[in-house]
Amino acid sequence: MMSLELTINGERRALAAHPGDTLLDVLRREGYVGVKKGCGSGDCGACTVLLNGRAVNACLVLAARAEGASILTIEGLADGDRLHPIQEAFLDEGAVQCGYCTPGMVLSAYDLLSRNATPSEGEIREAISGNLCRCTGYVKQIRAIQTAAERMRSERDE
Amino acid sequence: MSDRPREPFVVVGQSVRKVDGVGLVKGNPKFVADTDLSGALHVRILGSPHAHARILRMDVSAAEQIPGVVLILTHENTPPTRHTTAGQGYPEPSPYDARMFDTKVRFVGDRVAAVAAETEEAADEALRAIHVTYEELPAVLSIDDARAEGAPVIHDEKDSTGIYEAGRNIVADVDIDVGDVERGFAESDVVVETTCETQYAQHAPIETHVVHSYLDSDDRLVLRTSTQVPFHVRRIVAQTLGIPIRRIRVIKPRVGGGFGAKQEVLLEDIAGWITLKTGRPAFLSLSRAEEFVAARTRHPMRVRVKLGAKRDGVLHSIEMEATSNTGAYGAHGLTVLANTGSKTLPLYNKAQNARFYGQAVYTNLPVPGAYRGYGATQGYFPLETAMDELAERLGLDPVELRRRNHIRVGETSPIFEKLGEGREGVSQTVKSCELERCIAIGAERIGWREKRGTRRREGAWVHGVGMSIMMQGSGIPQIDMAAATIKMNEDGSFNLLVGATDIGTGSDTILAQIAAEVLGVPASRMIVTSSDTDLTPFDVGAYASSTTYVSGMAVQRAAEKVREQILSVAVPVLKAPAEGLRLVDEHVVGPGGARVSLAQVCQRAMYSSDQFQIAATASCVPSESPPPFLANFAEVAVDVETGVVKVVHYVAAVDCGVAINPLMAEGQMEGAIVNGIGYALSEEMLLSSTGRVRNPSLFDYKIPGALDVPDLDVILVGSYEPTGPMGAKSVGEIGINGPIPTIANAIYDAVGIRLRKTPFAPERVLAALQGEKVRKGER
Numbered sequence: 001m002m003s004l005e006l007t008i009n010g011e012r013r014a015l016a017a018h019p020g021d022t023l024l025d026v027l028r029r030e031g032y033v034g035v036k037k038g039c040g041s042g043d044c045g046a047c048t049v050l051l052n053g054r055a056v057n058a059c060l061v062l063a064a065r066a067e068g069a070s071i072l073t074i075e076g077l078a079d080g081d082r083l084h085p086i087q088e089a090f091l092d093e094g095a096v097q098c099g100y101c102t103p104g105m106v107l108s109a110y111d112l113l114s115r116n117a118t119p120s121e122g123e124i125r126e127a128i129s130g131n132l133c134r135c136t137g138y139v140k141q142i143r144a145i146q147t148a149a150e151r152m153r154s155e156r157d158e
Numbered sequence: 159m160s161d162r163p164r165e166p167f168v169v170v171g172q173s174v175r176k177v178d179g180v181g182l183v184k185g186n187p188k189f190v191a192d193t194d195l196s197g198a199l200h201v202r203i204l205g206s207p208h209a210h211a212r213i214l215r216m217d218v219s220a221a222e223q224i225p226g227v228v229l230i231l232t233h234e235n236t237p238p239t240r241h242t243t244a245g246q247g248y249p250e251p252s253p254y255d256a257r258m259f260d261t262k263v264r265f266v267g268d269r270v271a272a273v274a275a276e277t278e279e280a281a282d283e284a285l286r287a288i289h290v291t292y293e294e295l296p297a298v299l300s301i302d303d304a305r306a307e308g309a310p311v312i313h314d315e316k317d318s319t320g321i322y323e324a325g326r327n328i329v330a331d332v333d334i335d336v337g338d339v340e341r342g343f344a345e346s347d348v349v350v351e352t353t354c355e356t357q358y359a360q361h362a363p364i365e366t367h368v369v370h371s372y373l374d375s376d377d378r379l380v381l382r383t384s385t386q387v388p389f390h391v392r393r394i395v396a397q398t399l400g401i402p403i404r405r406i407r408v409i410k411p412r413v414g415g416g417f418g419a420k421q422e423v424l425l426e427d428i429a430g431w432i433t434l435k436t437g438r439p440a441f442l443s444l445s446r447a448e449e450f451v452a453a454r455t456r457h458p459m460r461v462r463v464k465l466g467a468k469r470d471g472v473l474h475s476i477e478m479e480a481t482s483n484t485g486a487y488g489a490h491g492l493t494v495l496a497n498t499g500s501k502t503l504p505l506y507n508k509a510q511n512a513r514f515y516g517q518a519v520y521t522n523l524p525v526p527g528a529y530r531g532y533g534a535t536q537g538y539f540p541l542e543t544a545m546d547e548l549a550e551r552l553g554l555d556p557v558e559l560r561r562r563n564h565i566r567v568g569e570t571s572p573i574f575e576k577l578g579e580g581r582e583g584v585s586q587t588v589k590s591c592e593l594e595r596c597i598a599i600g601a602e603r604i605g606w607r608e609k610r611g612t613r614r615r616e617g618a619w620v621h622g623v624g625m626s627i628m629m630q631g632s633g634i635p636q637i638d639m640a641a642a643t644i645k646m647n648e649d650g651s652f653n654l655l656v657g658a659t660d661i662g663t664g665s666d667t668i669l670a671q672i673a674a675e676v677l678g679v680p681a682s683r684m685i686v687t688s689s690d691t692d693l694t695p696f697d698v699g700a701y702a703s704s705t706t707y708v709s710g711m712a713v714q715r716a717a718e719k720v721r722e723q724i725l726s727v728a729v730p731v732l733k734a735p736a737e738g739l740r741l742v743d744e745h746v747v748g749p750g751g752a753r754v755s756l757a758q759v760c761q762r763a764m765y766s767s768d769q770f771q772i773a774a775t776a777s778c779v780p781s782e783s784p785p786p787f788l789a790n791f792a793e794v795a796v797d798v799e800t801g802v803v804k805v806v807h808y809v810a811a812v813d814c815g816v817a818i819n820p821l822m823a824e825g826q827m828e829g830a831i832v833n834g835i836g837y838a839l840s841e842e843m844l845l846s847s848t849g850r851v852r853n854p855s856l857f858d859y860k861i862p863g864a865l866d867v868p869d870l871d872v873i874l875v876g877s878y879e880p881t882g883p884m885g886a887k888s889v890g891e892i893g894i895n896g897p898i899p900t901i902a903n904a905i906y907d908a909v910g911i912r913l914r915k916t917p918f919a920p921e922r923v924l925a926a927l928q929g930e931k932v933r934k935g936e937r
Contacts, residue, residue: 033192034185036414038364039446043856046364074185087183091175094821097829098662099182100365100414106183125864132856134363134415135662137828138864139872140821 006069008032009076017063023049024058026066027073034074034103038132045131048104049073055111057130074103077110085155086110089148090141097135105131109145117153121146169674170884173821174681177667178412178660188412190368190384191443198370199228199274201432201442202281204288205452206263206270209297209522209849210310213261213270213290221273221287226280229436230288231272233259236431240317241398244489244527245387245421247637247698251580253320253329253488255313258398258427263292264312264486265522266850267451274432274440297522298327299849301460301483304519312486312520321488327520329484330492332499334576335513339464342475342511346466349475350547353462354540354914356898358455358843361529362861365414366449371429372439374407379430382409386420386661387699388689394423395430406430410689416661417833418528419454421701422489450854454527455843456535457494457518458483463540466511471554471562473509478502478537480516485525491518492580494526497533500583502541504571504785505629506563512573522849528701530830531894534630535837542626542899543914546906555610556903557601560627564787567591579702584635586782590877590887593627596789596811599873600625603809604791613908619795621806622908626899629785632879632888633704638780640709641695642716644673645773648764650744650756651683652720657697658709659689663890664822665705669713671818672883676717677724678741679756695775703786703888706818710883712778719774727759727772784879784887787813790896792868794904801924803905805835805868810893813877816885820874823889827872830893836862838897842917 004015004026017026024047027035038046040059047058050072077084086109089095096102105128112119112127119127124145125138133141181188218230236258244252259269271288275281296310303309304327313324322328343349369383379401385391388408396403413420425442432440444453459482466475480498484491499514529535549556565571567588575585601607604623614621643655654673660666670684677683687693697709725736728746731754732739738749745753763772791809796802810827817823840860844852853859872893878885902913911926 028191032185033187033189036189036365037191038366038414039856041446041855041857043446044364074183078184083180083183090183091179094173094825096176096179096182097664097825098363098365098415099178099412100189100363100662102182103185125867129863129865132364132861132863133829134361134417134833134861135829136825137830137832137870138862138867139828139870140825142864 002064004063004067006066006071008071009073019064021063022059023061023063023066026063027058032073032075036100036103045104045108046101048107048131050107050111055108074107077106085151086148089144089151093140093144093147095136095140095144101131101133105133105141109148113149113152117149119149167675167884169671169681170818171816171820173819174667174671176664177670177681177686189365189414190370190382190411193370195441198439198441199432199436200278200281201272201274201429201440202278202285203269204271204285205267207266208263208292208294209266209299210295210312211263211292212295213263214293215291217289221284224280224284224287226276227273227284228276229274229432230284231259231428231431233261237398237400239398239400240319241394242489243423243487245390245394245423245699248393251492252490253318255318255321256487265524268486272428274436297849299521299523301481301519301521304521312522328517329488329520330495330518332496333515336572336576337511339475339477339511339513343464343466346474347469348548348551349464349466350544350551351462351464352540352544352547352914353460354543355460356458356536356539356916358458358524358845359837359841360450360455360843360859361417361419362856363415363417363419366444366446367420367424367453368443369425369429370439370441371433373433373437378405378407379433380407380409381426381430382411383426384413384420385410386416386659386701388659388691389657389696390699391423391426392691395426398427399431399434408691410659413661416700417530418532418701420661421528421699422454424453446856447854450843450859451524451851455524456529457526459498459536461498461536461540463544465544465548467548467552471552471559473506473563475511476503476506476509477513480537482516482518483521483523483526484518485521485523487525489525489527494533496577496580498537500573500577501534501630502537504573505565505627507565507569507571508563514577523845524843524851530833530891532891535895538626538628538895539898543902543912546903556625557597557606560597561594564593564627565591579634579637584782589784589881590815590879591787592813592875592877593787593789596787596813596875597627599875600789600791600809600811603871604793604807606791609793610907618797618799620798620908621793621795622904623791623793624900624903624907625789625791626896626903627789628892628895629787630703630888630892631783631785632707633780633783634702635780635783638698638702638704638708639777640697640712641775641777642709642713643695643773643775644716644720645771646720646760648757648760650760651685652677654684654686654713655694656688656709656713657694658705659697659700661700663700663705663826664819665700665709668706668818668822669709672710672713673717675884676714676721679744703891706886707882707888708778708780710886712776714883715776715778716774719776720772723772723774724756724759727763728754782881784881786887786889786892788892788896790900792900792904794901794908796905796908796923798909798927801920801927803839803901803918803923805901807869809871810896811873811875812889812892813875814889815877815879815882815887817874818884818886823874824872826889827893828870830891831870831897832862832867834894834897837916838901839917840919
């Protein structure tokens with residue numbers, strides 16, 4: 001076992017990890033179970049988290065590589081009871097069906113909107129192209145991200 | 159039809175938020191694997207390396223010595239009870255041909271042993287240390303092999319039951335007819351015939367199969383499992399393990415997608431047995447590769463359709479012959495086969511002569527099961543291809559040919575009665591059908607008249623448009639059963655307890671909406687608990703497009719009973735007869751406007767006067783299965799240099815009755831269509847010459863991502879189904895049937911090739927394009 005220091009959802013944590021552990025293994029073991037496992041090989045995106053502000057597949061990151069990093073998981077997105085605008089938009093637009101891909105999809109959208117406040121539909125599709133969803137057909141998720149972008153812009157303008 | 163008078167709805171027809179949505183977007187621990195697993199044994203399964211072999215000897219002694227290994231299960235220490243893994247009503251129409259562990263393996267990946275250990279690593283190490291001596295047997299690797307004279311017999315055991323003819327690898331045989339098809343073809347002016355083949359394809363839910371088992375404080379076995387059929391899991395696990403149903407509790411938390419894959423008891427017996435033997439919690443989750451190899455698939459089929467029509471374009475004779483590959487076990491073999499006919503042929507009820515026949519055969523290949531569409535998907539490919547060919551032969555617009563032949567309100571088809579869920583069906587008359595409007599709206603939206611036959615070219619891309627129509631059902635009539643319980647709380651909220659199984663479909667939400675509509679409250683006042691065999695009443699589960707129609711009706715009836723009880727309490731308060739009272743805005747309102755809140759009503763019933771619990775349970779066994787209807791239109795572009803097919807625009811106009819929650823109904827359609835597009839264009843399980851799945855990953859098995867989805871229009875064309883709850887019928891499955899025939903017909907419109915084998919992968923399209931050039935003498 002080795003010791004790992006990192007920041008998860010704004011909180012400094014010291015965690016124990018096996019050398020072969022992925023970031024996904026460690027996060028789930030520590031109770032961040034909103035980080036989902038769908039394949040373990042970087043194909044489905046269900047384990048998407050933000051590592052130093054960029055969306056990554058946690059199953060492809062060795063935990064040791066996250067030493068000193070800042071991680072955002074879905075659990076850190078809402079402000080208490082106040083959902084993030086992306087989460088609100090996912091609910092309003094019917095973008096959640098089974099909800100298993102939702103945390104990863106929402107975080108990919110968060111990554112996109114943090115870099116691009118006015119994404120085109122093509123840019124949205126590109127941003128979530130690594131997040132597989134078998135329930136929705138993506139139509140409602142794309143719309144939800146557009147809605148979230150609009151709401152975030154108008155919030156900022158106020 | 160849809161103009162039937164009805165009260166305006168308040169909650170129904172609104173796209174309210176999912177009742178479980180907030181927890182899902184926050185990533186709260188809602189799924190099986192999200193619980194604290196410390197102390198649980200980790201379970202791994204050893205799969206067979208051979209497609210067909212007898213197990214001569216097993217030596218687990220080395221594996222048992224590995225530190226952390228607690229228990230190893232094999233055929234030597236587990237119950238040998240034959241059962242079916244198909245989660246269907248009892249008695250199941252699938253053969254009892256499976257054991258927990260058998261002395262014979264019948265496909266690559268078939269269960270050989272399972273290890274329970276303190277860690278996953280120890281379990282994996284133990285799997286490698288189990289020594290198995292196999293006697294390899296010749297394998298059956300196609301439906302033709304299965305039917306060949308002298309073919310190896312896959313189920314040669316004596317104790318399996320319910321197999322049609324085990325000695326010839328025939329699981330099921332169906333043959334029904336109406337009139338005389340041969341005479342019908344002789345009397346027809348035009349006859350066309352087409353044979354189509356569909357591939358091995360997988361559901362690929364993002365959450366794989368997963369179960370967590372433990373003993374509660376009374377030593378009862380609790381199974382928290384990702385299933386579509388909690389009550390069938392309880393019954394089948396009790397049967398398989400030889401313990402009473404009353405000793406088992408099945409809890410279904412949130413499920414990360416099912417699509418039919420989880421209408422199956424795949425893991426619960428193993429986890430349950432380990433927990434019973436060790437007294438310890440057990441956790442078993444399939445890896446993605448295991449899911450591909452050893453979970454369930456769609457039945458690959460070869461289906462031949464022959465149509466005969468009079469010169470006016472009215473069908474006179476229809477024949478459909480299906481051969482279904484049901485893999486190593488017969489789960490859903492009969493019923494999927496029967497549905498290939500029963501969910502397709504009634505659509506064209508003008509034909510006075512009709513026949514459906516076929517067989518489901520065993521092979522030593524992965525095991526198909528239930529998959530959204532359930533046989534209809536495989537049937538509509540040749541049927542709607544043949545309709546396109548017939549239109550061409552008759553010189554009719556394909557749209558017009560469908561108009562002249564599809565079933566309408568007030569009409570029936572003898573097929574409804576002749577062919578049901580693997581047995582005789584139930585006669586019914588269509589009471590809601592807006593298919594004609596669906597066709598008109600869809601044709602308009604795609605630009606049918608302007609685009610058809612134009613073969614517009616953009617570089618190497620040639621555009622074409624195609625269409626198809628279809629129906630499905632709403633539950634299994636006179637078989638499916640659902641029940642619901644509603645009880646009232648003193649703040650005017652209600653607990654809604656349903657056996658119905660929300661697998662991401664949103665059924666908890668729409669059932670809450672139905673109850674809320676009757677009770678005059680917002681959907682948020684319904685606290686939904688679903689799918690816990692200890693707490694909720696029975697429901698067959700989430701399959702056969704049944705939940706909205708069957709479970710929804712049970713909920714409506716329970717709510718109506720509760721409503722009566724509420725009114726009985728309000729009568730002395732409002733001093734008005736019950737007949738004049740209404741439930742509006744969380745109040746009981748009298749004729750003169752006098753009102754009492756629901757909270758006050760419940761407080762009175764609980765604490766004050768003639769006290770009783772306001773609560774009721776109701777059930778529904780539907781007497782019919784009203785079909786939803788769908789018209790599909792697609793514009794595709796075919797790259798004539800590479801064979802790549804791109805769907806540019808897809809329009810689906812669907813009549814699902816009243817959409818209880820329109821956004822969710824659209825979501826069901828969109829998801830089904832995109833899954834169908836993957837099935838049409840890219841998804842295929844590739845099998846080696848020894849029967850091994852060669853592409854068991856989401857990298858190599860290509861399901862659509864956000865970049866692959868076309869411009870997609872789903873149009874809900876309202877109708878009112880008088881037998882349904884609030885006018886609703888089903889919407890869950892129908893959409894997946896559309897893309898294959900619609901895209902195939904559009905490809906023909908673009909480049910003149912008829913593709914009869916899925917998926918329409920570039921190499922197949924290119925080969926067909928080159929064949930067409932040769933045929934035309936261009937090369």
